[in-house]
Amino acid sequence: MNASSAAPGGILTWPRRAEGWLDERGRTAWIAATILGFVLAWPVGLGILAYMIWSKRMFSRKDIVRRTSGLASAARPTGNRAFDAYKADTLRRLEEEQTAFESFLKRLREAKDKQEFDAFMDERTKTRDVPTAAD
Structure with missing residues (x-):
């Protein structure tokens, strides 16, 4: 072996x-x-x-x-403490902005879904309220 x-x-x-x-x-x-x-x-x-x-x-x-x-x-230190601190702060800020943007997109999708659902329900109640020829 x-x-x-x-x-x-x-x-x-x-x-x-x-x-x-x-x-x-x-x-x-x-x-x-x-x-x-x-x-x-x-x-x-x-x-x-x-x-x-x-x-x-x-x-x-x-x-x-x-x-x-x-x-x-991006994760490796450069040896320059000031730059590494700036880079870490910038990366943290970008991650926070990304999280905020993703939550905004989620709220936007939920609002669009709610709007579409409400429109569907309104249309459904309108068609249900319309009398048919057999009535």
Whole structure:
């Protein structure tokens, strides 16, 4: 038994490391690995392609956002205390604004739903009050 199979996670350690390595490099690395897999042995390429589709790596755009937005590094301290305090305060304020906006949207949806329901009930009572030809 080698050292990698004795480690926690056992024999699945190297695929997890390879997956993490490919994830860091984005979708292009996954596509290159798939092509390389098809070149070396078509079942390997087919397996990588199936995994990409199954894990939604093929159609997700989060790797592009993660690499371009800088949000992944937002939690790491920079070493400058004043800037870190400013950044923490700004992030807290943005989270509060996001929460307030989401609650506003929820109230707005509830008001729209109530308005639609009230209109439905008014229409229903009007049609119920109209005498039919058989009466």
